[in-house]
């Protein structure tokens with residue numbers, strides 16, 4: 001049974017900061033946001049987690065394997081080196097959506113994202129040592145079938161972007177509302193989805209739904225593991241099998 005540990009990362013009082021004492025140069029904001037994401041991705045990734053940039057002012061991470069002490073160290077390190085601070089909400093659950101909802105509620109209870117007195121909060125709890133299992137995380141790695149041949153080498157780059165984003169938008173909504181899963185665009189034509197215990201039929205249904213709705217064909221490899229990295233790495237191998245065999249869904253634990 002999955003037990004996903006999810007961390008909501010929120011930049012403290014970021015909206016006001018972007019316009020105080022007057023609006024800051026957009027390129028500087030973009031540079032800082034992407035550097036912050038890189039920091040969080042590296043910090044969490046070194047501990048087996050995955051971080052997703054989502055809206056940049058709010059980022060979401062799968063942090064199985066990261067303790068609350070690790071989270072506090074991340075806050076301290078960012079606070080020492082950047083002009084902004086981070087608040088973190090942490091929660092766990094069999095449903096990634098519910099875990100994220102709980103992590104969000106922890107931060108919302110601590111104060112508004114734009115409350116200048118709410119800084120560097122660390123709220124919630126993670127999975128205690130001794131309670132981890134090898135199948136705590138299920139990750140599905142989706143990708144558009146032959147994106148290069150159908151889109152990248154055929155359409156102008158913006159029209160390709162629209163097609164890929166349409167596929168992502170349909171998939172993310174469907175996985176959220178039908179399969180209790182969190183989907184994140186990670187670049188190119190790839191979407192990484194953090195899932196509860198789903199089966200092959202669920203993934204078959206999801207890819208068929210996206211193709212019916214927006215005419216974008218996807219394939220998916222799925223893995224399980226004690227951490228996002230372990231599950232995600234297994235998913236990447238399963239996706240390689242889709243590419244090699246022309247199959248649409250491969251579950252790493254059901255592969256020969």
Ligand SMILES: Nc1nc2c(ncn2[C@@H]2O[C@H](COP(=O)(O)OP(=O)(O)OP(=O)(O)O)[C@@H](O)[C@H]2O)c(=O)[nH]1
Nearest residue numbers: 143144145146147148149186187188189190236243
């Ligand atoms: N983040 C991430 N991006 C990837 C990964 N693999 C491929 N990509 C991105 O996806 C783009 C397209 O590569 P592929 O998905 O291999 O190409 P394709 O044309 O869709 O071919 P098939 O997947 O074999 O159908 C690349 O340019 C990368 O940007 C991955 O594991 N992670």
